[in-house]
Amino acid sequence: MTTSDISVTAPDERCDLAQHTDAPIIDARNVAVDFKVEHGMVSAVKDVSFQLYRGETIAIVGESGSGKSVTARTIMGLLSKRAVTSPRSTIAYKGEDVLKFSENRRRKLRGDRISMIFQEPMSSLNPVYTIGAQIAEAILVHRRMSRKAAMAEALDLLRHVQIPEPEARLNQYPHQLSGGQRQRVMIAMALSNKPDVLIADEPTTALDVTVQAQILNLIRSLQREMNMAVILITHDLTVVRQFSDYVYVMSTGQVREHNTTEALFANPxxxxxxxLLASEPRGTVKPISEKAPVILEGRNVRVAFTLKSGGFFKPVFSELLAVNDLSLTLRRGETLGIVGESGSGKTTFGQALIRLLNPGSGEITFDGEAIQSYGRTEMRPLRARMQIVFQDPFSSLNPRMSVGQIIEEGLIVNKLGATRDERLGRIYDALASAGMPGNILGRFPHEFSGGQRQRIAIARAIALEPEFILLDEPTSALDLSVQAQIIDLLRKLQEERGLSYLFISHDLKVVRALCHRVAVMQRGKIVEEGPVAEVLSNPKTEYTERLVRAAFNVAA
Incomplete structure (x- = not known):
């Protein structure tokens, strides 16, 4: 394989084939998938081949849109009706081609012998059923047992994936859990029937660093216990290096290189x-003046939720204090990072500060204006000036609207752009700034990868030319090379426009590259705060030290 030709693809068979005496549990050959679009066909996966053996982990890595998730969905039989699989494609599971299975036989296989953890838990969990009911259903579909026994097993699975207060979570709904907790529910469901093959599509995207290590170690432990094979789809090369045995690198639908993990990292x-290996977040932001005016301030902000447990006739209500008398100050042109484990109150605090949630008490000022008691009508003139990029782009983008309509809607509502042409100019500029082409205005969110959807969400916020942006895990769905682009973009926009960011994240590498200061949250309180370099290099609390250790050594 030459390093001068980017179009070179890798051979069909593994480099370490001679080291395996058994047959692969999955042997995929010449997998090719095209999608029917308005003006013809788009080739998403082109002649991809790979082998997976029992008890091992293979990683499929590559940038957003490289075909990683489409390859996984082809194995599971979860492609849309617009997908066309090449007749040359074969995916042998235990020697039988699953692409030739009947739909009924494929359904029995899916979720039982071959299971999958999806990238976006909010779009995968049913919003009208409780967590316990959904995990129990995954068990009852494939195994004969009573609902009571299934619920008991569901509770045990929630304990396994480290969800706090698992008894209470059984009767809660997806929207009542944090992003990381929802992802752990998805992992519990995928592992419920002890599958032969587990496909993990960005399984730790929404998880903070300490839980990421716990979950990956849990998957590895279950893998050893059940001799389970794992296909790990991820953009986190730290995870790949420490948890995979063999790596396939994909770009534009093709496998460009594959090798054992050790050999690939040592000699790409x-x-x-x-x-890809050189795309770790780097650099730091330029310092700002201490005399810079304050744009956002919160004083003694408190947010509590009422939790319901018990039966229908004897409900038991309890209070969950998500944000406990917190205060912070954000200056113009500054980026303040908020980090902490899932469920620590990071997102709740951020949403309270921009009045997407009503604080129970406390004072909030934006550009000197007290807004803690403002209603929807009073907040409307401020909405263009304060924007948010949500953690889960699939649930924050309207599936019935095209990309052009999604971005233009904010411009129309906030009366920005006098004519259609002027609005289109803003839309094209915003898409270009977010690293997306201008020819996607007629396409819909489901036609994009997770990372591409996140860039569209960033473009929607940028188009309104705000002064302040709440960034809620904006890079969690992005591969490393695009993360670096987005970090550079956010720095550039900040320098050019004096933007202020409140950056909520569990990725301390990105926080180090993008933030001036960082606040560490635990159980609704800020336990440590200060300049990024000082907090990350010399943490004062054991909790912060644990976060830092897990961020830079995921197996810890």
Whole structure:
């Protein structure tokens, strides 16, 4: 394989084939998938081949849109009706081609022998059923047992995936859990029937660093216990290096290089692989003046939720204090990072500060204006000036609207752009700034990868030219090379426009590269705050030290 030709693809068979005496549990050959679009066909996956053996983990890595998730969905039989699989494609599971199975036989296989953890838990969990009911259903579909026994097993699975207060969570709904907790529910469902093959599509995207280590170690422990094979789809190369045995690198629908993990990291032979390995978040932001005016301030902000447990006739109500008398100050042109474990109150605090949630008490001022008691009508003139990029782009983008309509809607509502042409100019500029082409205005959210959807969400916020943006895990769904682009973009916009960011994240590498200051949250309180370099290099609390250790050594 030459390093001068980016179009070179890898051979069909593994480099370590001679080291395996058994047959692979999955042997995929020449997998090719095209999608029917308005003006013809788009080739998403082109002649991808890979082998997976019992008890091992293979990683499929590559940038957003490289075809990783489409490859996984082809194995599961979860492609949309617009997908066309090549007749040359074969995916042998235990020697039988699953692409030739009947739909009924494929359904019995899916979720039982081959299971999948999806990238976006909010779009995968049913909003009208409780967590316990959904996990129990995954068990009862494939195994004969009473509902009571299934619920008991569901509770045990929630304990396994480290969800706090699992008894209470059984009767809660997806929207009542944090992003990380929802992802752990998805992991519990995927592992419920002890599958032969687990496909993990960005399984730790929504998880904070300490829980990421716990979940990956849990999957590895269950893998050893059940001799389970794992296909790990991820953009986190730290995870790949520490948890995979063999790596496939994909770009534009093709496998460019594959090798054992150790050999690939030590000596990448393809220029695309070398580029990926060099894409860790780097650099720091320029310091700001201490005399910069304050744009956002919160004083003694408190947010509590009422939790319901018990039966229908004897409900038991309790209070969950999500944000406990917190205060912070954000200056113009500054980025303040808020970090902490899932459920620590980061997102709740951020949403209270921009009045997407009503604080129970406390004072909030934006550009000197007290807004803690403002209603929807009073907040409307401020909405264009304060924007938010949500953690889960699939649930924050309207599936019935095209990309052009999604971005233009904010411009129309806030009366920005006198004519249609002027609005289109803003839309094209915003998409270009977010690293997306301008020819996607007629396409819909489901036609994009997770990372591409996140960039569209960022473009929607940028189009309104705000002064302040709440960034809620904006890079969690992005591969490393795009993360670096987005970090550079956010820095550039900040320098050019004096933007202020409140950056909520569990990725301390990104926080280090993007933030001036950082506040560490635990159980609704700020336990440590200060300049990024000082807090990350010399943490004062054991909790912060644990976060830092897990961020830079995920197996810890």
């Amino acid at each position: 032979r393809h220029p695309y692989t070398a580029k």
